[in-house]
Amino acid sequence: MPVAFDEKDLARFPFLQEAQAKIAGSQLNQLETFLTSDVGNRIIQRATDRIETAITIPPQGLFDHFRLSNADSTSPLESLYTYGMARIIASCLNDRSAIERLISYEARRSSFFLMNDESDETAEAEAEKRKAVAAQLGLFLDEGTVSVPAYIEMVAGLREPLWRLVNRDVHGGLVRVYPTEVEVLLRERIRVVIRGRGLPRVPPEICALLAPSIEHLTAVLQSQMLRDLGPIDESRYPPCMNALIAALLEGKNLTHMGRFALTAFLHTIGLSTTQIVEVYQRSPDFDIEKTLYQVEHISGRSGTEYTPPSCATMLTNGICVGRDGFCERIGSPLGYYRKKKVKAGSSDRQ
Numbered sequence: 001m002p003v004a005f006d007e008k009d010l011a012r013f014p015f016l017q018e019a020q021a022k023i024a025g026s027q028l029n030q031l032e033t034f035l036t037s038d039v040g041n042r043i044i045q046r047a048t049d050r051i052e053t054a055i056t057i058p059p060q061g062l063f064d065h066f067r068l069s070n071a072d073s074t075s076p077l078e079s080l081y082t083y084g085m086a087r088i089i090a091s092c093l094n095d096r097s098a099i100e101r102l103i104s105y106e107a108r109r110s111s112f113f114l115m116n117d118e119s120d121e122t123a124e125a126e127a128e129k130r131k132a133v134a135a136q137l138g139l140f141l142d143e144g145t146v147s148v149p150a151y152i153e154m155v156a157g158l159r160e161p162l163w164r165l166v167n168r169d170v171h172g173g174l175v176r177v178y179p180t181e182v183e184v185l186l187r188e189r190i191r192v193v194i195r196g197r198g199l200p201r202v203p204p205e206i207c208a209l210l211a212p213s214i215e216h217l218t219a220v221l222q223s224q225m226l227r228d229l230g231p232i233d234e235s236r237y238p239p240c241m242n243a244l245i246a247a248l249l250e251g252k253n254l255t256h257m258g259r260f261a262l263t264a265f266l267h268t269i270g271l272s273t274t275q276i277v278e279v280y281q282r283s284p285d286f287d288i289e290k291t292l293y294q295v296e297h298i299s300g301r302s303g304t305e306y307t308p309p310s311c312a313t314m315l316t317n318g319i320c321v322g323r324d325g326f327c328e329r330i331g332s333p334l335g336y337y338r339k340k341k342v343k344a345g346s347s348d349r350q
């Protein structure tokens with residue numbers, strides 16, 4: 001007999017076809033009216049909180065968060081709309097790391113509820129529901145196997161050697177999976193499905209109505225990135241940035257792109273306006289007013305916060321200088337700094 005999903009199930013597994021149909025037929029379709037209603041405001045707030053949680057709580061802390069939120073009194077329908085609204089806000093925010101964190105959050109949330117159902121249902125009914133949800137994800141848990149292409153797609157983000165295909169039991173194009181691995185595989189499959197669906201295209205006038213949420217989340221993202229990067233460490237600067245600083249010290253004039261790249265880099269890793277101005281102060285032709293104006297502009301005073309250019313742009317502009325081994329697998333000076341800090345952190349712990 002086919003499993004019937006109730007509203008609580010749809011709120012927990014919002015990627016299900018039934019949940020998508022419910023969202024499609026809801027008030028979220030008349031967004032302009034909905035966003036200015038009381039319930040709309042409540043759901044915007046909840047969706048903003050959901051994205052903030054996704055950005056700020058590390059994966060290992062999410063289990064407790066879901067356990068506690070399982071007991072909150074939000075109606076299942078509002079919870080489902082919150083999922084839809086979070087996707088709308090994420091689309092307006094248009095930040096790759098925020099979107100990835102939201103996808104990861106949703107995948108962990110649904111797999112948590114799938115594997116830790118505290119409803120009144122019997123164990124048998126729970127198992128049937130789990131199978132029905134998994135089947136919608138293209139996973140057939142009865143057989144204990146997954147096709148090789150589906151398996152490869154699911155484990156793409158898993159780093160442990162255990163998940164590598166060469167370490168698996170593979171027969172006839174099927175990979176054997178064990179009951180203890182189901183939760184991880186379901187989570188990864190949900191991630192693939194949610195990512196594959198992409199985000200809704202939201203008209204600019206709707207994003208404008210969501211501006212307070214977008215501004216708040218932009219500030220959350222910025223401070224989270226600074227926390228992730230940790231204290232400033234000059235010894236991890238990439239060669240191109242060291243070259244720009246050295247040029248300043250030698251009294252050379254930096255090109256417009258050189259100034260832009262250095263300022264955006266220093267701002268993004270957490271230097272204050274004053275600290276950045278102090279870097280330029282080392283230059284013999286230092287002009288405090290001009291420097292202050294440029295630094296504040298690049299750091300976001302104009303309303304746009306600039307991020308450092310990619311290595312490709314640096315190369316095109318002739319300021320990718322002194323490449324070393326760390327440059328091989330990164331795409332930007334910021335990536336270089338982050339990678340070197342992570343590496344230093346792991347060798348410090350050894």
Ligand code: SF4
Nearest residue numbers: 238240311314320327
């Ligand atoms: S490859 Fe990138 S990080 Fe390395 S020196 Fe060039 S621009 Fe800088």
